[in-house]
Amino acid sequence: NNIFYFAELESTNSFAKEMAKEAEEGTVVIAESQKKGRGRLGRNWQSPKGGVNLSVILKPNIPLDHAARLTLMTGLAAANTIRSLGLDARIKWPNDVLIKDKKVCGILTEVDAEMEQVDYIIIGIGINANVNVDDFPPGIRENATSLQKELGTEVNRVEFVQKLLYEIEQQYIKFKTQEFSAILSEWINLSDTIGKNVTIMTPSKMVEGKAIGITDTGAISVRTKDGKRVNLIAGRCVYTR
Ligand code: BTN
Structure with a gap:
């Protein structure tokens, strides 16, 4: 190469x-x-x-x-x-x-x-x-x-x-x-993120909840307080308490 x-x-x-x-x-x-x-x-x-x-x-x-x-x-x-x-x-x-x-x-x-x-x-x-x-x-x-x-x-x-x-x-x-x-x-x-409370920020939205998994395309799955599951393919991830 x-x-x-x-x-x-x-x-x-x-x-x-x-x-x-x-x-x-x-x-x-x-x-x-x-x-x-x-x-x-x-x-x-x-x-x-x-x-x-x-x-x-x-x-x-x-x-x-x-x-x-x-x-x-x-x-x-x-x-x-x-x-x-x-x-x-x-x-x-x-x-x-x-x-x-x-x-x-x-x-x-x-x-x-x-x-x-x-x-x-x-x-x-x-x-x-x-x-x-x-x-x-x-x-x-x-x-x-x-x-x-x-x-x-x-x-x-x-x-x-x-x-x-x-x-x-x-x-x-x-x-x-x-x-x-x-x-x-x-x-x-090796993930440090799964199981943690996170806020994911994208240019169009901000999602707060618990990181519960990664989808088959590489998106993060977040369960929000109201029990919804949201998948985000990109964004800034900040750990919240
Ligand atoms: C990040 O965490 O924001 C990504 C940083 C990526 C840095 C590397 S260094 C080699 C390559 N060339 C660049 O200009 N950026 C990436």
């Missing part, structure tokens, strides 16, 4: 997007640091040197409304890779990886579709590996951690990236050859 490596880039997702149409499936873009690392919901992503910032281009033959499955798949791959270091990584829906309630990894999935069919999908993964989260701006640093901080020692990022890409590949093979429930059950095992 093609791997594009850069010391610095604006954003690996932006770079990947520019070449996605011509690129081979499995192409990887890695940057030591990003000047304009992008997060979900228009936020930015702190990407100093020492972190792992990478994007993978996938070209699955799936309908657009199955794309969220790949986001969950990637969160699972990242959590498994972090767990292989001996850390208790858990997944917050849709795709934050947490260690002891603090965010260590974020995933930004960007999809291009034609006629409701996925053309390509870029999965961007940012991991606070050997970065000092105390240097992050206030408001972010309180809820962030890094592999180095949790391990008490630096991680070998080359080995880590090798494991991560291997794990993504294994999950992707599973994605293509098995029912989604195979991935979903593993995801639910």
